[in-house]
Amino acid sequence: MKSIQTKFIILILSCILICSTVIGGAGIINAEKVVDEDTAQMMNYSCSEKAGEMDALLSRIEQSVKTLTDYTNEHLAGIERLKNDSAYLDEFTKQLESVAVNAANNTEGAVAVYVRYNPDFTPPTSGLLWSKTNLNGSFQQLVPTDFSKYSSTDVEHVGWYYIPVKNGKASWLAPYSNENLNIQMISYVIPIYKENETVGVVGMDIDFTVIKDMVNDVRIYDSGYAFLTDDKGNIMCHKTYPFESPMVSVDKSLVQLVDELKNGTSGSSLFSYENDGVKKKMAFRTLRNGMRLAVTAPFSEIDKSKNQLLLQILISLAVISTLAVFVTVLITRRMVKPLKELNTAAKKIAAGDLSISLTQQTKDEVGALSDSFQQTVNHLQKYIDYINSLAYRDALTGVKNKTAYKETERRLEEQMRQGHPEFAIVVLDINDLKQVNDSFGHDFGDMLIIDACKLICKSFTHSPVYRVGGDEFAVILEGSDYVNYKELLENFQAAIEEYNKHINQENHLSIARGIAVYNSSTDLVFSNVFKRADDAMYQNKADMKWRCVRADYDS
Structure with a gap:
């Protein structure tokens, strides 16, 4: 029987070379994987956190409009009175004014609130409209839009009424420019129905700046930023591109990015693309109004920490390998393949992997140790399987827990x-x-x-x-x-x-x-x-x- 020391002396140099290659390669691969996962997690977290804040704002706006809608439905005596009793129409509208203005005053970014009746059976300017004449002013009562002046297909002027009615449900309208206030606005409108007939709509216009400010506040890495698009890939808010410009029109290389945004997919992985010759990665989320919030950063900034880590690993590996060869040959000369296998198996067990099978069979002390080690692992696997069967079973019913x-x-x-x-x-x-x-x-x-x-x-x-x-x-x-x-x-x-x-x-x-x-x-x-x-x-x-x-x- 050959001694362990003899085997160590013969195999030490080759074992050190093998170990250095395996450990170094695994370290580099794991370092890249860990950094990439951390990057994806950070960018996704940043995007999800900001999307949550924006969805919370949109939800509060929706709740304000819904509250006004519920109040309108509850206090409407009947659609026939609305059609045939002009005095009741005026009285009911007057009753809604204080509730509508109060809802608008308590809604962040609100610049207008309105309740409009079906123009098929009410006067073309019936309903109420309260709006700010400037962003720092108070709400003022204005004459509602005259339906008789516009076709129902005129989206620019009366789309806020006919689009939600056609959809048959509460709708977020795409952002648009308000020339009177010189701002961009976004509207949330809920159609009202009574006795299977359209009564009208309740809506609120919101200063789009409050949403754009939230987007522009996002900072990631050195030059990373956030931007906002609609569900068709048109720019809603971007630090470079103008409002409502299609992304593919400003950079044809963004076709794949636009397709990704249109699909509305999002998850733990990042989407890679190229813009103006710069490779970038992006995470995005779909907001409750259908728009896409994206967070993007250049590859060079994302990979900076990874490249530094890989360099440190390579330098450390070179130094450690050199010292290991020198010290091991002089002092121990005891490394052999069976011990290497035992070491690898022990690491797997420490990581929770018990599906090991020791293949190095030698007729010496290490071989005996390997046999005992394998038997111990086999017994441990049986005990863990038994414990797992208890851990995954409900004690009362016997089904899975x-x-x-x-x-x-x-x-x-x-x-x-x-x-x-x-x-x-x-x-x-x-x-x-x-x-x-x-x-x-x-x-x-x-x-x-x-x-x-x-x-x-x-x-x-x-x-x-x-x-x-x-x-x-x-x-x-x-x-x-x-x-x-x-x-x-x-x-x-x-x-x-x-x-x-x-x-x-x-x-x-x-x-x-x-x-x-x-x-x-x-x-x-x-x-x-x-x-x-x-x-x-x-x-x-x-x-x-x-x-x-x-x-x-x-x-």
């Missing part, structure tokens, strides 16, 4: 980034569980949860069931269950009804449910799909409560 659900969420998010997976989420919630616990005790409530879980598992036999809350479950539908989800939901309802036939009326089981199917064009992250399913569940819960109240009332 929230930890397992998070693992599935990460898997599906990765698939969403790489392609277009087909899946749906069903969210289920037991109704009135608290009342059951208060009336019959938590043991009975636990039995109810178990029974509900059995019904869910029985109905969705080929899909994983997760208990994600005390009385809340989630089911991820893929494959055949995804294709037949409607039939499965019908079977589930039938199973609940069959269950309730065999128990007392006061102990009936009621489960609210909601489903959402993944849509690659709108669902950017997994939580988007879950939220829609959760919202659908709560709507179903509300509908079930309403039906119960209605049934009690009818009886």
